[in-house]
Amino acid sequence: MSSDASSGVVDRVSSFISENKKVVLVGAALTVAAVGAGVYFASTSRGSGEPDAEKADRKKKKSKSSKKKKTVKDTDGPILEEVKPKVEEIPEDDTPLTEEELASMSTEDRSKAAASLKAKGNAAYQAKQFTKAADLYTRAIAASPTPEPVFYSNRAACYVHMSPPDHEKIVHDCDAALALDKRYVKALNRRASALEALERYEEALADFTAATILDKFQTHNMQDSVERVLKLVARRKADEILATREPRLPSDVFVAAYFGAFRPRPLPTLPESPSQGDSTLLLSLEALQAGDYIHSLSLVNEALEQGISFDLGKTEALNVAEVSSMIVPSNLARHFVDRLVVLLRFLMGDVSGAKDDLMASVELVPSYTQSWVKMASVYMEQGDSTKAFDCFEEAIKQNAEDPDIYYHRGQVYFITNEFDKAAEDYTKSTSLDNTFVFSHIQLAVAQYKAGNVANGMATFRRTLKAFPDRSEPANYYGELLLDQQRFDDAIDKFDRAIELELAKPKSRNVLPMVNKGLTIFQSKQDIAAAEELCKRALEIDPECEPAVGSLAQLALQTNRVEEGSKLFWRQAEITRSEPELMGALTYHYATKSQIDFLKAYPEMATQMGSIAQGLM
Incomplete structure (x- = not known):
């Protein structure tokens, strides 16, 4: 559980879709509402107040009350679910008209015959005689002098209720209906449902999106369908990416944040006659202490290739030979390599491999508490908080005076919203070692999020005085000031954090720049200035998620939907964890579905603004 300073801004970025599902789908129209768009980035440091909850309830009730009610009198086809079916048998019809007979009939007579067959088809459908109804609609299609989309859509409805449903025929008939009337919402919905059943999720998403926008978000079930299929699209693509993506290290800033979340440890004592691999290992650990994280990890691989003077087989042999004086240093050396390899695996996203290495590491040196702490991190990454807490308990058994245990357990409490327990652990960690800046920062944030605003702000002010040369207190304090809409004060703190980071020779944390940009956007709606700061951040750290x-969000605010979609895809490429990947892909496909809609319905572009305003 690293104390990554990006947590606040990531929360604001990742909440965009979940809090604004409708608006994402009409992102091209957001320009007209740009003045109020800052709410998308508002910090969620404190829980919503009662007025917001009441507002949400009103919106929910309004959404439910606005749901369309369909009736049997709808002209475009049968609605089986909302009518009381007739139980009487539909009588057999006369012999179907031949092609020759149809050709000899007048246009008016053919129209009357088609209308009669459609009415009989509706009656058969309501009586749940779906095969008969489909046949009658087929005859209506043949009789009609001009193609009628409703006949194809109604026949598709029959295929929906057959056992099993014939999804291919549903798609085929809806294709025909939509070729005649591309704004036929009912046909779009039927085809979307069939495509979803056929696991053609991207096509289904396009249809559900089109139906929802054409319906002007009046039907709640359509919106639910968009959200459901959007998740399926993102899930499938995420699985594909995770299965084929080459492991790689994240940015220098991310690696620095991860290592920075642990207090430095003393270097191990190597054997009197160290191997080349042992010496390379020591160089790696020295690079780690100097903050040269990528070089440190590179040296670990080199040390492994050269060979470390310890393995489990040799340990057993040396124990039998009672040459214990050689076991301890070699044992520790190998353990440190194991620990760094674990970090390498974890940072590259190989969670299972990291867990296997950690299990081997704790078997090798059970008293090394950082192995237990990192094992807890792996379990949390896998969503298993119970086993994570078990690891912390084991670490405490090994060394109850290790402050890192309480700091990282506090992080688990923090992300599970148990802020009072988190504050207790941060306080314990600080009492054991008050030189670790993140214990102070996280204590302040936990107090704030628990509702102890005055205590949280006071803790931050003390931390700023205690660590005047660290950027993190200023950045985090700025986020809380932003949450309170004290924009000028927040910008002052972000500026101080930026100044301190730019003074570093390497591994500069650019998140204060991003935070400042979002603050300027929220307070002044100055999109150009916000974008400039984000672009400047990417010049320093090209993989700053x-x-x-x-x-990407700012692009949506200025009607650059295609650019936003590409940026969300870029975010998916550089994101590290599976949940973050799912989020980025969800954003990408949500915007892509809107792009596809505007390409299919260019005439709707001028109406999107009014639709968006109605959703705000």
């Missing part, structure tokens, strides 16, 4: 995500 919050900067990419923020640029």
Whole structure:
């Protein structure tokens, strides 16, 4: 559980879709509502107040009350679910008209015959005689002098209720109906449902999106369908990416944040006659202490290739030979390599491999508490908080005076919203070692989020005085000031954090720049200035995920939907964890579905603004 300073801005970026599902689908229209768009980035440091909850309830009730009610009198076809079916048998019809007979009939007579067959088809449908109804609609199609989309859509409805449903025929008939009337919402919905059943999720998403926008978001079930299929699209693509993506390290800033979440440890004592691999290992650990994280990890691989003077087989042999004086240093050396390999695996997203290595590491040196702490991190990454807490308990058994245990357990409490327990652990960690800046920062944030605003702000002010040369207190404090809409004060703190980061020779944390950009956007609606700061951040750290995500959202605010979609895809490429990947893909496909809609319905572009305003 690293104390990554990006947590606040990531929260604001990742909440965009979940809080604004409708608006994402009409992102091209957001320009007209740009003045109020800052709410998308508002910090969620404190829970929503009662007025917001009441507002949400009113919106929910309004949404339910606005749901369309369909009736049997709808001219475009049968609605089986909302009528009381007739139980009487529909009588057999006369012999179907031949092609020759149809050709000899007048246009008026053919229209009357088609209308009669459609009415009989509706009656058969309501009586749940779906095969008969489909046949009658087929005859209506043949009789009609001009193609009628409703006949195809109604026949598709019959295929829906057959056992099993014939999804291919549903798609075929809806294709025909939509070729005649591309704004036929009912046909779009039927085809979308069939495509979803056929697991053609991207096509289904396009249809559900089109139906929802054409319906002007009046039908709640359509919106639910968009959200459901959007998740299916993102899930499938995420699985594909995770299965084929080459492991790679994240940015320098991310690696620095991860290592920075642990207090430094003393270097191990190597054997009197160290191997080349042992010496390379020591160089790696020295690079780690100097903050040269990528070089450190590179040296670990080199040390492994050269060979470390310890393995489990040799340990057993040396124990039998009672040469214990050689076991301890070699044992520790190998353990440190194991620990760094674990970090390498974890940072590259190989969670299972990291867990296997950690299990081997704790078997090798059970008293090394960082292995247990990192094992807890892996379990949390996998969503298993119970096993994570078990690891913390084991670490405490090994060394109850290790402050890192309580700091990282506090992080678990924090992300599970148990802020009072988190504050207790941060306080314990600080009492054991008050030189670790993140214990102070997280204590302040936990107090704030628990509702102890005055205590949280006071803790931050003390932390700023205690660590005047660290950027993190200023950045985090700025986020809380932003949450309170004290924009000028927040910008002052972000500026101080930026100044401190730019003074570093390397591994500069650019998140204060992103935070400042979002603050300027929220307070002044100055999109150009916000984008400039995010782009500047990416020049320093090209893989800064919050900067990419923020640029994507800002692109939507200025009607650059295609650019936003591409940026969300870029975010998916650089994101590290599975949940973050799912989020980025969800954003990408949500905007892509809107792009596809506007390409299919260019005439709707001028109406999107009024639709968006109605949703605000």
